[in-house]
Amino acid sequence: MSSTGAVTVEHRARNVALIDLLDRLLQGGLVISGDITLAAADVDLVRLDLRILVAAIDKAMGT
């Protein structure tokens, strides 16, 4: 049970929803094969994922 006594429903509070956005954009969505190239190499997307997560945590911690 959450400390506030109610589930935390975040309607796009950015810091919270960012993790869900990242998961969806980078791991969800329709995968189209064929004559497709990624806009960025997978390794870049992984680095982006980590960098943004760290930034979000910093913001959440008020640093």
Add this chain to the structure above:
Amino acid sequence: MSLLLYAITDAELGRDPELRGIDGAALQAIEAGGLVAVASGHSTTPPLDEAILWRFEQVIESLMQHGAVLPVRFGTTMETTDAIVAMLQSGRPELVDKLDAVRGAVELSVRGIWRDSPGPASAGAALTGTDYMRDRLAPQLRAQALAAQLHAHLDGQARASRHRILARPAVPVSAAFLVARGTEDEFVRAVTRLDAQLDGADLVCTGPWPAYSFAGDALGD
């Protein structure tokens, strides 16, 4: 110049000159056989940052106002409009089925987060092979049990659901539920009730999202 894909829809798209794609690029609607792929042209790869991800999301949310939408995996590009038309034509039966599956629905995310982070059960004790394996398995089993609770309590409120275990170390369960539009509040109330029953975990619900987790697996698979 390559074309960055945002989504595929079968909706009649209104003209929204204010809506721009990533980097302010104009959006193009590429149509074939009643399906529309929405894309923007880029001569160079846009710099990847948080604002671009939210812009991508904003475009798809805007399209959802017109009807069913299949978000495309972020970062997917095609070289020409002809290639996109060919993809729409060859994938049409599958795309129509996928659009029907998400029509009138939105995705809600439910993440489980442990309130505590207990150390290994065997901490401080001499570690045997059995202890080691038990410690390694314990987080998996605990997360799987939480996932089972989510499905048992929430699947009745959803058309479809799926989850991932320990996608990140601090997030034991990340679940997605495809919920009929208009029933989001009812779903959230069900999440709230479940949250109140959980001793060791908090639930965080976000959304509504486009149906990223239900857009289907790879086209053609």
